[in-house]
Amino acid sequence: MEENEEGKIVKHEEEDEEGREQEIWSWGAGTDGQLGTGKLQDELLPQLLHLTSLSSAGPISFLACGGAHVLALTSGGKVLTWGRGTAGQLGHSDTVNSPHPKLVMSLNNYFITHVSAGWNHSGFVSDTGALFTCGDGTFGQLGHGDYRLHCYPVKVSFFASKHVEQIACGMRHSLVLLRGDEVYGFGSGKRGQLGIAKDKINLVSLPERSCGFEGVKIASITANGDHSAALSADGHLYTWGRGFGDTLSAKTPQHLPTSFCFTKIALGWNHALVLTGGEVFMFGGNHHGVLSNPDKMTPVKHSADSRADSRAVVLEKVPGLEGSRTLHIAAGAEHSAIVTENGVLKTWGWGEHGQLGLGNISDQTSPQEVSLSHKFRKEASLIEIYCGSGFTIAIRTSCRPSQAG
């Protein structure tokens, strides 16, 4: 509430002008508070969060889920965080877990436009192109030129005269995309995930420029585990870092030779999902997040190199998604989630902590539908999906049934 010019009390509606209502559902591993439920336990089924701190902060426009913590960006440029905080990754100037969303006070004077959560570190980008990082710095992944933990977001001075657009945090490394298409890496480079040199790299605590993007317009960067990826504006995919499945590590960005135009990529620890033309493809090895049942797979080899190159990545179409275009993809360490154009949410992969939201702890080799109880007509809602290492969060935005009169 606030006073208007005439001194009268004006009450603000909880929903925005268009009557949208937002629901946040979480499930999976929860013992560090990463589900935001206030309870420190796993949940096998989607839990609707009832949180005053969330509704008072305004609608959530974007989530970043890390090893066991969550960064929530509001449409007003504020950041709420919750979950594991033992390395300072929540940015609350302490090193304790928070089972409830809390506003990151030290960013209050900035309008934050992008966030990313790694295993135990966090990155925040402001509308003015400034980058802030906090959390575990053991591997140099905060980019401050040291190997220390920072328990509140500290501006990365290396980028002081540059305009940062995106940050992507992996297990022990970080990537930065600048306006003007330069990509930088810092942190652990042991698997080549920084993409900065053909030589063997161990640790880098100050950002260094990744190679191989000269003349390429980069639209987005992604990191998870020891993997790194970038999508160009014209839909080309580049990956570097630890190899997927039997493929070797790559110390510099490798262009995936295919005629596909990719619109999204999601990285797990041993698999990746890519979206092209509403279809989902996956690549990876024999781990949980991968559909390893050969009978169900439709391998589509998309290597322009016909030799048996160990670098060649094989894309495999995810079965069971026919008949409906996929809009969103997300990958946890060893599980996957997608949302179709019809608002259907599906998960598969490793399920031991309930991260598939199916009410059990079974693994799934093909996508299974997750049901969120419906207050609204299905077609009147939009779902966005995000995965942390062992947990999943869905945001459903519903249009209120229009009122008569």
Add this chain to the structure above:
Amino acid sequence: MSYDDVEIEDMEWNNELQAYTYPCPCGDLFQITKEDLKLGEEIARCPSCSLYITVVYNVEDFLDKKSNKPIEPSKQQPITVA
């Protein structure tokens, strides 16, 4: 099946847990103690789930020598481009 093979120098010494640790995909940590390593144990388990990793190391590095001091984990000394 072992989730991954991890070299000891890629594990972190955790004082609180008194164990070498490595991230587990569930969100918790694979753990192995120095005592386990001295015994030649290769498996680091996660207390929260069924997964485990195989630790790659030299058991001699952890046996009590005359110095009676097991080597410290490579405490991530900053090394830039080799």
